[in-house]
Amino acid sequence: MTTPLVQVEDLTIDFGTVRAVDRLSFTLEAGAALGVVGESGSGKSASASALLGLHRGTGARVTGTVRVAGTDVGAADDAELRRLRGAKAAMVFQDPLSSLDPYYTVGDQIAEVYRVHNSVSRRAARARAVEVLDRVGIPDAARRARSRPHEFSGGMRQRALIAMALACEPRLIVADEPTTALDVTVQAQILDLLHDLRRETGMGLLLVTHDVGVAAESVDDVLVMQHGRAVERGPVAEVLGAPRQPYTRELLASVPRVDEKRAGVPGPRTATEAGPLIEAVGLRREFGRGAGRVTAVDGVSLTVHAGETLGIVGESGSGKTTLGRMLVRLIDPTAGRLRYGGTDIGSLPERELRPFRRELQMVFQDPVASLNPRRSIGESVADPLRAAGETDEARIRDRVRELLERVGLDAGRYERHPHEFSGGQRQRIGIARVLAAEPKLIVCDEPVSALDVTTQAQVISLLAELQRELGIGLVFIAHDLAVVRQVSDRVAVMRQGRIVEQGVADDVYGSPRDPYTRQLLAAVPALDPVRAAARRAARRELAAA
């Protein structure tokens, strides 16, 4: 019997009084792949860092034993630990931009790491850097090695980080949310790359992710964590196909599926008789001047009816956020018309826009930045009421309490400040503030992308409920194709400032016409490993075509 590549026993990590990881034990055989899945605060990243002894010197208390590739991480001295890091076990971090030094070229950084573990000349180390950059699929690697990180795209940076991990031929790669900051098509490429590398080099992989789909695509075994503890472990098909623990079942039930029809809605309800609530014709927005001018939104036309949800999907830089902000006139259109209730509000000056302001509302992405940290949440929610001229304090209070309860919050927390609430709760507060304005149209810009899946599901169902109740028009902007499908009657797919495809949700998802839409859909990770393999093959075909 061979010793496992990774052996973790009774690992406990405390940050001050907070216990991040609680008596975690697991093993990983050489060459195997384990996915650690959990929501934020589950301790999955802290556990991954412990494999390389990265908690040393940070004030965190680590107990239990961790053995990686023959090194006892807890007992090893600093020099021994350094020999483990990068050479035997290498880490790939989440945010590829901040994970590289902005001042040095990518090639130099990889060469530096290589020289730490191998006594070779600078020139040989650079050659090795070019070699691994080429291996991870960076075109013209010899030239690109001389570029600095900010000259790379997000996907290229993540490839460069993986190249750095490969440089010393480690036996284990620890990948901490390696694709979270990336677009779905790029995510698929990176996951495919990791898959291929593992097959070729036979190294072990420990993949930490919040996204069950990502794990399903890439690993053999999966370990579900919650509150610092292991909930369930087993082969990926078993755990995801027939979960035994209630938490795993809840987690899986919350994950939106891209291939399932929207639940509980009797088909699209496009109300045509009343005419559209808002209509955009040839909407266009440019930023910057002269040579630096970019067109963020390039001639977009769309309509939204009362009681209807229009989903807008697109990757980063597609212009979806700019479009959303133009719809509520937070950003002024450069050209095009925006008709609302018979008025072209696209070019109205701020003063004349006042009467329309409150009817067009927005739910923002970042639940931290969308509430003023220095004001109580009750005051924030009361804003639209006061702006509407309500002066009776008692009436304002009553109405705010009512709204807080409506979105599922305790009305008694009126005086509390935003930092006392969780991300999901803050998003509910944002929704309460929007409702206080009694809007006709709500634009939701990535309203759930900063939330865990279970919270995500709750916020989405709240939005759907409110829409049914109040008959408002909803524009739902997101990068996540599955989420959009679960909320939308109609869907618009955006790319480079244009809408490439628009139609009834089930039609767009069921039989996409535009090649870009097809590419997007093929890139969405599947929960079922068998189907994931099929998708991978489909992606290869699309790429080859």
Next chain:
Amino acid sequence: MTGFLLRRLGGAVFVLLSLTVVLYAVFYVAPGDVAQIACGPRCSPAQVAQVTAQLRLDDPVYTQYLHFLQGIVAGRDFSTGTGVEHCSAPCLGVSYQSDQQVMRLILTKLPVTGSLVIGAFALWILLGVGTGVLSAWRRGRITERLLTWLTLAGTATPVFVIGLLLIIIFCSTLQWLPSPTYVPFTENPEQWAWGLLLPWVSLALIESAKYARLTRSSMLETLAEDHVRTFRAYGVSERGIIGRHALRGALAPVIALSALDFGTMFGGAVLTESLFGIPGIGRELVHAVKVVDLPVVVGMVLVTGFFVVLANAVADMLYALADRRVVLS
């Protein structure tokens, strides 16, 4: 990049022009009898009348200013009563109290101030950056706490206080050094250095505190960044991280601040020069202020402003060169 540099340079020229307007307005338009002030208290009415004519003080304000500006750009002529004296291109006027062209006066003082600034500059960069690196490296230890307090004391001490103390200790109590006197480098390099030793040290001690803080805070900021975690996770030693990655992060701000301070100091290290009796631009200015020699005061303020604007522009450009992300974002 070139576009950025050109824009920055254009901005600097604009600020300089505005500076001449502001200075002219403040010094030549605001107070009462300019001619009397410029000429000095002992001037006879006839002399005052001559000054009035020279400065064209009877003309409308904007023509006066234009003549002032013309002097700076193209030079101008002054009648001295008996003849005409030409004051060439960057003409800042004539001191009526010392009968000297202001620009020539400044040019004779420039090498003196230069000697002081260049020596002190080299010292304070070495001392400041060195201290900063050391305290970032030994962070959380006793060395860092000690250095933190030393730099705090350094920022809290005015240069004339430390200078006075150094004079008392080394010149009068221990008598290790002669009282600081300025000897031109061309005359005797050894005496030049000995005479400037104390001024260099005083200035460097005070200035280096600022650099130590800047170096340390920039390095600590870099050390808290994600990419440092990457290199730790790849087995790079602490020394490698400090020396290669953290120091590189501190480079841009330190270079920019150096350019700024260097330029500003050239406009006269007023306090140091006054304290040690170094006959540079700063001491000359203090003298001019005390005797109210208006043309000299305005000329020196303008030259100093020129150095500051230049230093600002150079600092921004160096910052952009050292940290190209600034331009891109």
Next chain:
Amino acid sequence: MSEALLVQEAGAAPAAAPASGARQFWRRLRAQRAATVAAAVVLLLFLAALAAPLLAALAGQDPDTYHPGLVDSAAGGVPVGSFGGISADHWFGVEPQTGRDLFARVVYGARVSLGVAVVATVLQVTIGVTVGLAAALGSRLLDQVLSRITDINVALPLMVIALGLLAIVPSSFPRPVLIALVIGGINWAGTSKIVRAQALALKSLDFVSAARLSGRGRWSIARRELLPSLAAPVITYAALLFPVNITVEAALSFLGVGIKPPTPSWGQMLTEADTWYQSAPTYLLLPAGLLFVTVLALTVLGEGVRTALDPRAASRLRIGTGREERQERTKERAS
């Protein structure tokens, strides 16, 4: 100063840090030992300055009476007795040549030094906040104009301009007021740059967009959403400016163009002491030491204020990070 440097100097991360109420601020400030001691010293100095006539009366002295009998005119006016003539009557000794009581002169001097610095700082902050806010919130044109004016302000070398202005303003104008006006009027660019940068950063945050969507006006948004968040960086910067202003006043007086005799000021006492350091060292050490202690205490207090207002920036700068703050940081990492 280059913008990036300035923001770094004020430790100014976008001001949308978690709310820190006044109570939390005091608690964080008290958690730092050095800052607490510094605050006590500063308080003592201010009290002494305010109660200067009282303290002088208590010592039975005033700053202007000559005591020719207490100096040895044969030895050139050196105070009689050891340590500069310290005695039960004259707690800090007497001035050489004139024999004026140094204790009285020092406490009256504190009035001038602190008073000038307070007025100058208030002026700097007022102008800076107004210009910075107007630039950030006004039209594009206004921003351009104000930013250029700020650039020009930056190009005015403080000491040099102050020297120049002091030369031409008639001496009938009260000097302390003039010095405060000059310092405040020349050196506000830093504050305005920080306020502008912070206000622009805040303006781009979603909660300001949400306030716009609520239908609120521009000034209501500035008052309710921006100003409270700007308080932290502005207070921090002001706390760091204050000791600088004290030094500038002392420097001007030291050069002999600041506060004019007979009004006592620490800087001016230093100039006069310059010629006496061999025969009467106490006379020099007194104002030098006081200046050092005052500026040091104020600087330490300034750093403490910064730490208490923005623990995150302070932990980066590692200046007196209190116990509580370390715990907060660990918690942050855990979440």
